[in-house]
Amino acid sequence: MNAPFARMNGLGNRILVVDMRGRGDHVSAQAAIALADSRETAFDQIMAIHDPRLGGTDQRIVILNADGSEAGACGNGTRCVVSALSAETDQKQFTFETAGGVISAKEIEGGMIAVDMGVPRFGWQDIPLSEPFQDTRHIELAVGPADDPIVHSPAVVSMGNPHAVFFVDEDVWSYQLEQFGPLVENHPIFPERANVSIAHVRDKTTIDLRTWERGVGLTEACGSAACAAAVSAVRRHRTGRHVTVNLPGGPLDLLWREDDHVIMTGATEWEWSGMLNPATGTFRRDQEAMDA
Numbered sequence: 094m095n096a097p098f099a100r101m102n103g104l105g106n107r108i109l110v111v112d113m114r115g116r117g118d119h120v121s122a123q124a125a126i127a128l129a130d131s132r133e134t135a136f137d138q139i140m141a142i143h144d145p146r147l148g149g150t151d152q153r154i155v156i157l158n159a160d161g162s163e164a165g166a167c168g169n170g171t172r173c174v175v176s177a178l179s180a181e182t183d184q185k186q187f188t189f190e191t192a193g194g195v196i197s198a199k200e201i202e203g204g205m206i207a208v209d210m211g212v213p214r215f216g217w218q219d220i221p222l223s224e225p226f227q228d229t230r231h232i233e234l235a236v237g238p239a240d241d242p243i244v245h246s247p248a249v250v251s252m253g254n255p256h257a258v259f260f261v262d263e264d265v266w267s268y269q270l271e272q273f274g275p276l277v278e279n280h281p282i283f284p285e286r287a288n289v290s291i292a293h294v295r296d297k298t299t300i301d302l303r304t305w306e307r308g309v310g311l312t313e314a315c316g317s318a319a320c321a322a323a324v325s326a327v328r329r330h331r332t333g334r335h336v337t338v339n340l341p342g343g344p345l346d347l348l349w350r351e352d353d354h355v356i357m358t359g360a361t362e363w364e365w366s367g368m369l370n371p372a373t374g375t376f377r378r379d380q381e382a383m384d385a
């Protein structure tokens with residue numbers, strides 16, 4: 094039986110929201126890879142909406158990367174899920190179970206969606222790292238020649254998924270992230286791999302950010318990386334707790350509240366809808382979308 098899906102994006106982060114409610118199966122890794130390979134459905138994350146299984150949650154979300162691996166968090170995709178669900182009913186506030194923990198999100202004015210991404214974790218076992226680093230604000234890791242590294246000493250944090258953030262002095266576009274991103278993603282210090290970002294702090298309230306996503310590659314936007322950069326900048330005394338993070342696809346508003354929760358607010362966009370086979374990834378677009 095085919096499942097309805099929508100192609101959406103959160104600041105250019107390409108998301109397929111698949112409605113798996115009322116069924117027992119899953120979107121397979123094979124289907125994910127097939128959909129990622131097809132030009133029309135090429136995506137960064139699949140957000141599969143399943144029936145809830147934990148009390149107090151509205152839905153369970155299974156998040157898949159383009160390589161078929163599972164992710165514990167996806168901020169941009171979570172906003173797309175809220176936008177899709179709130180279009181169905183009058184409900185504006187949701188609580189989701191994800192592999193990375195329970196998160197809540199709500200639609201606010203102007204179609205913007207705010208996601209409570211939960212509490213960042215900084216312990217080396219939480220990220221996880223393969224070696225005990227006590228101070229995860231800077232870990233010993235450098236890319237390039239030892240005497241003149243291209244980037245070095247990233248801050249590391251788990252936002253439900255692992256992140257390494259290199260703070261740089263130059264413009265983020267002057268770095269070949271596509272070259273060293275995969276090396277850092279797969280470095281043995283990260284036993285579960287990592288999402289890799291370069292961050293440039295413009296001023297106390299503004300960060301520019303580019304991300305190489307684990308299991309995906311370069312993306313227009315990565316919401317959990319924006320959270321990772323914002324909390325890391327605070328830990329390094331570079332910014333205040335409320336910042337704008339500029340991603341290639343647009344800005345996100347980030348607030349690290351005093352109760353430790355990280356609130357990420359931004360836009361989403363619906364592109365088109367269709368039906369897909371969750372086992373194989375074959376799909377068809379709705380006729381009206383094709384005629385449009």
Ligand SMILES: N[C@H](CCC[C@H](N)C(=O)O)C(=O)O
Binds near residue numbers: 165169170308314318
């Ligand atoms: N695009 C996502 C994150 C994807 C995470 C994924 N690449 C991983 O952790 O494996 C976001 O907006 O937060």
